[in-house]
Amino acid sequence: MDFLANAASPLRLLTGAFAPVFWEPLGRRGERLVVGVIIENEHGICHATPTLQHQHLLQYLNKERSDSAVGVMEFAFDHFNKTLQAGGRIEDLKTPFAKMSIGRIEPITARSEIELTERAIHLCTLLGRTPDEAETKDAAKQSTARTREFMKDVRQIIAQINPQFAQSALKTNRPYPVGGSSIKLHFHHKQNFAQFCSLPLPTARADAATECKARLLELITIRVQEPSANIALLINTATRGMPHTGRTNTTELIRLQTLDMATALNIPAKEYASAPEAAKFIQDIAETSST
Amino acid sequence: MSTETLFSPPQVCIPLLPVDALTGQEKGLCTAWEGEVLPLNEGDPIKCVFKHLSHPGKLAIEMACTLAATVLGNNTPAPCLVLASKEQLPELPESAHQPGGFAILFGSTYVGGNSFFEQLSQASDATLDNSVWNHFCSNANTAAKGAALDELLANWDRHSRNMRFDGTNWWLIDHDQALAPALNADLSKLKADFVASHNLIASQLNERRRNDHQMPDAARLAAQRQNQIQALAAVAAKWTHAVPQAVDIWQQTSSLLELLSRRMPMLQLMINERIGANQSNNLKWTSSPTPPPP
Numbered sequence: 290m291d292f293l294a295n296a297a298s299p300l301r302l303l304t305g306a307f308a309p310v311f312w313e314p315l316g317r318r319g320e321r322l323v324v325g326v327i328i329e330n331e332h333g334i335c336h337a338t339p340t341l342q343h344q345h346l347l348q349y350l351n352k353e354r355s356d357s358a359v360g361v362m363e364f365a366f367d368h369f370n371k372t373l374q375a376g377g378r379i380e381d382l383k384t385p386f387a388k389m390s391i392g393r394i395e396p397i398t399a400r401s402e403i404e405l406t407e408r409a410i411h412l413c414t415l416l417g418r419t420p421d422e423a424e425t426k427d428a429a430k431q432s433t434a435r436t437r438e439f440m441k442d443v444r445q446i447i448a449q450i451n452p453q454f455a456q457s458a459l460k461t462n463r464p465y466p467v468g469g470s471s472i473k474l475h476f477h478h479k480q481n482f483a484q485f486c487s488l489p490l491p492t493a494r495a496d497a498a499t500e501c502k503a504r505l506l507e508l509i510t511i512r513v514q515e516p517s518a519n520i521a522l523l524i525n526t527a528t529r530g531m532p533h534t535g536r537t538n539t540t541e542l543i544r545l546q547t548l549d550m551a552t553a554l555n556i557p558a559k560e561y562a563s564a565p566e567a568a569k570f571i572q573d574i575a576e577t578s579s580t
Numbered sequence: 581m582s583t584e585t586l587f588s589p590p591q592v593c594i595p596l597l598p599v600d601a602l603t604g605q606e607k608g609l610c611t612a613w614e615g616e617v618l619p620l621n622e623g624d625p626i627k628c629v630f631k632h633l634s635h636p637g638k639l640a641i642e643m644a645c646t647l648a649a650t651v652l653g654n655n656t657p658a659p660c661l662v663l664a665s666k667e668q669l670p671e672l673p674e675s676a677h678q679p680g681g682f683a684i685l686f687g688s689t690y691v692g693g694n695s696f697f698e699q700l701s702q703a704s705d706a707t708l709d710n711s712v713w714n715h716f717c718s719n720a721n722t723a724a725k726g727a728a729l730d731e732l733l734a735n736w737d738r739h740s741r742n743m744r745f746d747g748t749n750w751w752l753i754d755h756d757q758a759l760a761p762a763l764n765a766d767l768s769k770l771k772a773d774f775v776a777s778h779n780l781i782a783s784q785l786n787e788r789r790r791n792d793h794q795m796p797d798a799a800r801l802a803a804q805r806q807n808q809i810q811a812l813a814a815v816a817a818k819w820t821h822a823v824p825q826a827v828d829i830w831q832q833t834s835s836l837l838e839l840l841s842r843r844m845p846m847l848q849l850m851i852n853e854r855i856g857a858n859q860s861n862n863l864k865w866t867s868s869p870t871p872p873p874p
Contacts, residue, residue, distance in 0.1 A: 357695035360747025368711040375707070385708050386745070387602075387699040 302398045305330045307409035308379050309392040310337070310365070324362055327369065327379050327391065328409045330402060335379055337369035340410050365389060446568035586650055587812065589819035590643065591660040592826050593617035593687060595668055596625055602699070613669065617662050617687060620823075629697075629753075630662040630687035632676050637763050638756040640832030642686045645733050645755035647816070647833070648840050651809055652802045654729050655722070655751045657688035657697075657744075661826055684825055688753055695746040702741060712740040716750045716781075717788040724798035726752055727782040731850050732802065732843055733758035736778035759836060767835045772842040775850055782854050799851040806844040813837035 310325040325339040339362050343355075368385045379394055397412070399405035552558075557574065561567045599615030612631040619626070633639055642659065649656035662685040666677060676683035690697045700712065717723045729752070730738050737757035743750045761774045785793045817834035821827055 353695060357747035361696055361698055361745065364711070364715060364745065364747075368708060371711065372707050377707075383703055383705050383708065384701055385711065387701050389701075 302400060303331050303402065303405055305397050305399070305405050305409075306379065306394050307397050307412070308394045310369075310384070311390045311392060312362075312386075313388045313390075324389075325366060325369075326409050327373070327382060328397075328406055329379050330405060333378070335373040335377070337366050337373060338406070338410070339366050361386065442564035443568045443571065446565055447571060450568065450572060585658065586647065587815050589816075589821060589826075589830065590647075590658070591617075591619040591621070591623070591626070591687075591689075592821055592823055593619050593626070593628070593660050593662050595630070595662060595664050597668060599669075601671060602629070611673075613685075617660065619660075620663075626660075627690035627697075628660065628662065628687045629657075629690075629699075630660075630685045632672060632683060632685050633756055634675075635763065636684075637832065639684060639686050639829050640836055641759050641762065642755050643829060643833040644836035644840065645735070645758050646688070647812060648732065648809055648837060649729050649752060649755075651805055651812060652725065652729055652732070654725050655691075655749050657691060657751055657753060660687040660689055661685070661823075661829065662687045663823065684829070686756075691746050691751060695748075697751070698745045698747075700741050700743070700745070709740050712743070712750075713784045714788065716740075716743065717785050720785070720789050720792055720794045721798070722749070723781060723785045723789075724794040725802070727779060727785055727793075727795050728798040728802045728847060728851060730758075730779050730781050731775070731799065731854060732840060732847055734760070734774055734776040736776035736780075738778075738780045759839070762836060762839060767839050770839065772839060773846060775854075779854050782851065786855055793855075795851050795855060796848060799848040803844045803847045806841050809837055809841040809844065813841060 306329045308327050309323050310327060312322050312324045322341060324341045325337055327335060327337045329335045341358075341362065343359055365385050369382060372382060379391070382391060384390060395412070397405060397409055399408050559567075559570045561570060594617060595613070596616040596618050599613045602612040602614055612629065614629045615627070616625040617628045617630065633642065639661070643661075646656050646659040650658070663682045664672065664685060665682045666672060669683070672683055676685075701708065716726075726738075729735075733755060735755055735758035737754070738752070742752070742754040744753055745751075758776075760776075762770060782795060785795065813834045816830050816837060819827065819830040821830075
């Protein structure tokens, strides 16, 4: 009996699509937040939902700036939903503000409407599988290079510790054989938004401008190949040689969101401050995965 | 903007590079930028949107309209002048440059420095226009003040892209099409009773809040501030600066403020006429249907 062929079966996979909504609060510098997601269910019905939690904004931005950000997002998502309720499709949707954009539409499957929404949100906000268009921009190239350089260090350490991985570990996106399966590392960078979140700009401007250029949040997802799923997450919170901005910035906001999501999905998450730490965590995950 | 700030000369600044081009990047020409500017006198850098205006007389029109808007209690960013060289803004049209080697642009400073100052998407979108006008008119008092202002400024060009959003309030920007009869005119001889054929805020507010739009009250209250506009005109005439072009602009600003003060006694009549009259879409300018007061 083919359960998947039965439309009434709870095992039937629902198909839909989603697209992230980006906001560049301070201009075209490739410094973007994922502020929401637009989801289309299998009946073609769409809705938009913000993913940046109001309480996080209020907690980590000063009040005036967080109120302002919340108001901007409320207006945008109200506009999105009115347009979608009037029969609009994701591909036709336009953002109300010049610094907002809608990312690429990706297909998604789930076993229920709720799961469809949750998966779309997770894919946008946590695991970063949504293509980061900012990486193609000149302003972001240096940050991409820094992240690659870091990953190269991590791979070299893994190869030294475990010669079995030497061949694959030194090459980008090669799977690491682990028991009957293999793991793959995906890395992303999320540039800092220090100016977005820092306290009043006139007083903090000089520092914020430096930090904004310098800092980024590196995020590594560890994924098993079959079935394709993320099994662990690393967050680099100490970019080498760069000053820390304290905790009232958007890097912190992204970090908290990431940790919250990892907890919700029961995925091990580790924050590291050096390549050896990251390499050790990856090794541990690989060993756990192979047993 | 505080009263003290309002009666001080607007800042004259230079851009701190890099700045973001807001328009026309694909054509290699640009008329508006966003970024930080540094006041020449003193003070910290300020975030600013600044633009090149095709006619030098429009700098004074922008300045006068923005200052008047602030006096009348509207949400309008504080104005400044931005001096930029061709090296700093290579996308500037050749015609923008003054003999001294720099161009003078009109700047609108960010609101308070902390709030976001969002520009609407430029693509034409009727649904978005509807969302913006619904939101703008949800506060009848603010919208009515805006309608009275545009009537005073004879500003026909208040489409939704000439507003910016800070998360709560809409800020009125771009007044370079206002006071058009005053451009190249001898202001001392110009009759003050001209009206624009459109007042988009008035028509949107009238359409959405026909029974509680508050526009006559807003016009009456605005007209009561005639003395403040006159005082500002007198003060602006005495503003000085090391950059002589800035002083010229402020002299013109003063004359325009004087013209606005002469229009103020007619404001309530103009608004009443506007609400009751059919709006012409064919002509941008008409003679006033009502005679000026003695």
